[in-house]
Amino acid sequence: MSNHREDAPEAYTALLDQYERVTALGGAQGVLSWDQQVMMPDGGNPARSKQLSVASGLSHDLLTDDVVGDALADLETADLTVEQDAVVREIERQYVRAERVPRDLVEEISQTSSEALQAWEEARETDDFETFAPYLDELVDLKREYAEHIDDERDPYAVLFEDYEPYLDLETAERVLDRLREELVPLIEAVEDSDATSPRPSRVTRSTRRRRRPPPATSSTPSASTGTAGLDTSTHPFTSGNQFDTRITTRFSEEEPLDSMMSTVHEFGHARYNLGLAREEYGTPLGEARDLTVHESQSRLWENHVGRSRAFWERFTPTLAEHFSSLDDATPRDLYEAANRVYPDNLIRVEADELTYHMHIVLRFEIERDLIAGDLDVSEVPAVWNEKMESYLGVRPESDARGVLQDIHWSHGNFGYFPTYSLGSVLAAQLYAHAESDIDDLDASIREGDFDPLGDWLAENVHRHGCRYTTPDLIEEATGEAFSADHFVDHVRAKFGELYDL
Numbered sequence: 001m002s003n004h005r006e007d008a009p010e011a012y013t014a015l016l017d018q019y020e021r022v023t024a025l026g027g028a029q030g031v032l033s034w035d036q037q038v039m040m041p042d043g044g045n046p047a048r049s050k051q052l053s054v055a056s057g058l059s060h061d062l063l064t065d066d067v068v069g070d071a072l073a074d075l076e077t078a079d080l081t082v083e084q085d086a087v088v089r090e091i092e093r094q095y096v097r098a099e100r101v102p103r104d105l106v107e108e109i110s111q112t113s114s115e116a117l118q119a120w121e122e123a124r125e126t127d128d129f130e131t132f133a134p135y136l137d138e139l140v141d142l143k144r145e146y147a148e149h150i151d152d153e154r155d156p157y158a159v160l161f162e163d164y165e166p167y168l169d170l171e172t173a174e175r176v177l178d179r180l181r182e183e184l185v186p187l188i189e190a191v192e193d194s195d196a197t198s199p200r201p202s203r204v205t206r207s208t209r210r211r212r213r214p215p216p217a218t219s220s221t222p223s224a225s226t227g228t229a230g231l232d233t234s235t236h237p238f239t240s241g242n243q244f245d246t247r248i249t250t251r252f253s254e255e256e257p258l259d260s261m262m263s264t265v266h267e268f269g270h271a272r273y274n275l276g277l278a279r280e281e282y283g284t285p286l287g288e289a290r291d292l293t294v295h296e297s298q299s300r301l302w303e304n305h306v307g308r309s310r311a312f313w314e315r316f317t318p319t320l321a322e323h324f325s326s327l328d329d330a331t332p333r334d335l336y337e338a339a340n341r342v343y344p345d346n347l348i349r350v351e352a353d354e355l356t357y358h359m360h361i362v363l364r365f366e367i368e369r370d371l372i373a374g375d376l377d378v379s380e381v382p383a384v385w386n387e388k389m390e391s392y393l394g395v396r397p398e399s400d401a402r403g404v405l406q407d408i409h410w411s412h413g414n415f416g417y418f419p420t421y422s423l424g425s426v427l428a429a430q431l432y433a434h435a436e437s438d439i440d441d442l443d444a445s446i447r448e449g450d451f452d453p454l455g456d457w458l459a460e461n462v463h464r465h466g467c468r469y470t471t472p473d474l475i476e477e478a479t480g481e482a483f484s485a486d487h488f489v490d491h492v493r494a495k496f497g498e499l500y501d502l
Contacts, residue, residue, distance in 0.1 A: 004083035011074035019091055020283035022062045029055045030240045034247050037234045049114030056110035057103050064099040086468045090285035101149045109142050113413045120411035127401040129382050137378040139413040140371050157372040161416035164292040167471040173419040179485045180358045188355050191342045196501040236408035237263045239270035243277040258339055259351045262303055269302035276463030285467040296424025304354050305432040310336045311446040345395040347402045359392040364418040429488035434479045
């Protein structure tokens with residue numbers, strides 16, 4: 001990649017200088033948020049919520065400062081390189097959205113989200129949706145107002161969705177979700193009806209541990225060649241950071257060691273993406289991840305195409321058996337089948353199998369879309385959640401803690417986030433299909449615990465580009481074809497067809 005800072009127009013240099021400040025402050029906010037969920041002492045939230053609110057306001061001020069607007073205006077007719085044009089495109093997109101939203105509203109959303117996080121954690125712990133409901137109600141109103149400021153003539157949910165995926169529109173997301181529903185529902189039904197279902201091993205549960213906790217599945221995998229990553233625990237697993245400092249959190253279950261492993265592998269995919277971004281571009285859009293469809297494709301690729309593969313379990317079955325005595329007699333085939341067992345009656349999204357996972361996403365998408373549209377009241381959400389869960393997955397939550405309160409996203413006000421999980425899963429299959437084609441015997445590398453060929457392929461074709469390309473263009477650049485659900489459909493048909501003798 002050429003050095004886009006050399007011989008750049010003065011306005012471009014001024015734009016980059018200001019954006020580097022925005023990036024630095026955003027990174028500080030990320031550390032404050034990470035600490036809030038991982039390390040902060042109980043009772044620290046009143047101060048933290050104010051700190052995050054002020055930081056959000058300052059970040060908004062930096063991004064909407066006249067120096068940004070003036071530089072963008074000066075660069076409208078400038079002769080820019082491809083890299084410079086990409087930088088201007090990305091900063092302008094953020095600027096246009098941000099300058100339409102009042103600073104006071106930005107601060108209010110931040111403070112309310114911080115308070116809502118604490119309320120959500122308490123509500124989840126005590127199984128009391130009413131503790132969280134007032135905060136959810138307020139966040140719905142605030143995010144509606146936020147969307148109206150950006151564009152009051154468009155569907156507010158579509159406007160919110162663009163915060164997470166700006167280049168694949170909501171119609172594309174709906175089309176993908178419709179395709180997955182059409183393809184997966186009959187496949188799930190065929191799995192349930194299969195004679196091969198009952199002989200398959202049941203979930204690996206209530207295992208007797210030999211050590212304090214199972215090791216993360218990534219402990220034997222290489223990190224990216226630059227940057228560092230740390231592992232901690234949190235109520236809801238997440239990854240944050242940049243190419244110099246990336247933090248992973250996960251959660252552990254003695255009764256469900258495979259769930260713990262898959263959670264960690266998922267977050268490892270996010271972390272490896274962060275660590276693969278160009279170090280020399282930190283502080284510019286060329287050193288930032290390409291939004292959530294691509295980010296989720298990295299986590300879902302490592303989780304489903306690597307972590308749930310036969311080759312992975314041929315490598316890691318002895319490792320897991322070292323930590324759980326009840327797995328002494330487990331074979332790689334046993335754990336491969338257990339990791340891919342389809343559980344339509346599973347209540348928890350992050351523990352869902354590769355097929356029913358997307359029904360969890362459809363459920364959340366439909367509820368939050370109706371909330372933002374004003375077609376659903378917050379007080380109705382638990383009942384609607386339970387009805388949809390029964391309709392889509394044939395199971396009804398026995399508590400709100402295992403139902404409507406299981407995800408952290410709405411406490412952050414992240415309405416529009418959930419569809420990117422399915423978009424990312426679809427893209428993961430497309431990327432993996434092309435990686436398999438390009439890498440000689442990828443299964444053998446995974447079986448040997450050598451993840452560098454795949455990691456290097458992703459770094460070369462996805463990570464190093466940052467935001468140089470839009471999402472559709474990045475997909476074309478990496479795979480030579482347009483974004484498509486075909487690879488995902490082919491993948492699940494072949495995999496589960498073999499597992500369940502379909």
